[in-house]
Amino acid sequence: MLGLSTLGQSASSAAVNGPAFLIPALHHGGLSLATAGLIAAAAIAGSTCTLVLWGAVVDASGERFVLVSSLASSALALAAAAWFHESTVLLGVFLFLAGAASAGTSSASGRVVVGWFPPRRRGTAMGIRQMAQPIGVGLAAIAIPVMADLHGIGAALAVPAAFAAVTALACWAWVLDPARPPRPADVAAENPYRNSTYLTRIHAVSILLVIPQFTVWTFMLVWLQVGRDWSPGAAGALVAAAQVLGAVGRIGAGHLSDVVGSRTRPLRWVAVAAGLTMLAVGVTIRLDWSVAVPLIMLATMITVADNGLAFTAVAERAGPFWSGRALGLQNTGQYLTATAVPPLIGLLIPLWGYGVAFGLTGLFPLLAAPLVPRDEADLDT
CATH class of the missing domain: 1.20.1250.20 (MFS general substrate transporter like domains)
Incomplete structure (x- = not known):
């Protein structure tokens, strides 16, 4: 499966x-x-x-x-x-x-x-x-x-x-x-958005976290070639390696959530780590330090680590009769935000440079961290 x-x-x-x-x-x-x-x-x-x-x-x-x-x-x-x-x-x-x-x-x-x-x-x-x-x-x-x-x-x-x-x-x-429990007579009464802000907060957190993710995805290659004078082949190879790291980060974050018995605690940790890493990327690019390259690789891994955590949290909370729509809303918010990121960041880079533009996106995960809801209980065994 x-x-x-x-x-x-x-x-x-x-x-x-x-x-x-x-x-x-x-x-x-x-x-x-x-x-x-x-x-x-x-x-x-x-x-x-x-x-x-x-x-x-x-x-x-x-x-x-x-x-x-x-x-x-x-x-x-x-x-x-x-x-x-x-x-x-x-x-x-x-x-x-x-x-x-x-x-x-x-x-x-x-x-x-x-x-x-x-x-x-x-x-x-x-x-x-x-x-x-x-x-x-x-x-x-x-x-x-x-x-x-x-x-x-x-x-x-x-x-x-x-x-x-x-x-x-x-x-x-x-x-x-997969097996489902018996369908309730009034499915509308089971609406997980009623009487709780849990799902709405997860959606909002994911929207904020997608901003640095798509900033790095879209402009890392350009920055390496323009800002660091890398060849297209070398820059492309590093971006490909970063995608591999991103895949590893998703699995690692998911496994961590299994170990600690919570989706939202690791999600909050990822948000803080993503914000601090993007701020560090911005500062080191601004100062033209070579450590910016490994830092942006690290940022590529961290900024995608939240995807599986949020997706799982939404599905678990929404339940078998609402999770389809809830996951649709989750992805719609992320897609719409991701569509707006490249042109907006593309406007900032000529005005303020890569360092400021990348660093500013680190503020959004830090805003997201306190929005992450707390789990009401540990995961069932």
Whole structure:
């Protein structure tokens, strides 16, 4: 179940983020960079629009149904984008639909992990499942540009389409919905947002923590090349290594939450550590100290460590009949914030420099730390 949920989320990540690697081919084919970027962002926009809707379907129909239907419909939309790629409008429309379709795997795959693993092992399992995003992006980064260069955009889009189709078949064959308790007569009365701010506070914390995460993801490569005069190859290799560290950080944070019997205590620790690390990154870049390089590597690991903790906390608190929608809201807030981060930080860097821009993002995790709610009880064994 863990392998299939991770595979499903990897296929979704490749479908949503893969079109970004078509930008050079689209630009070479005659599109402006702005238009090529808009086309590449269509899948992300589609995914953002349907996360909550898919979450409601998970709550109503179960995890296996959503995994299979989400991945299969994403594969069909990507295949259509590959077929009609010579039309800019149709390409954008089908990529939007592919993103909208693939969004269902986020809630469904998370629910598979939460349902099949007991609380004392769930944090580690979710940390492994959270590796799906860098895996999917990494596979897309390797395959899509090469296929686009050798065989064209249509062939490149066939790669994530085939990935999604094969994964849909695997989920159809082997995924089993985890057991649920009897459905209450009045599900609305079980709304976890009533009479408690726990979930709302987790959502707010995650929104604040995504700001330094996407700042580092977006501008680390540029800073290494422009600010440190690194070659593109060396900078790219360091960024790839940082993604590996990020994956390790997610698993480590999840395992720590299992050990201490709490999701929110490690989440608070991560928030403080992320804030202090980003402030240190900002200061050392401003002073042009070489220690800024290992510090930004450390920041890459710490700033993503909260994702699995918050995701698990939301699913556990919301319960089997509300967690789909709650996880959809969780991801929607993060996606919308992540969309705004690159242009805003891109405005600050020319004005104040990389050091100030990076350092300022360290204030957001420090604001998030006191917002983290406390667990009402230790995890059940």
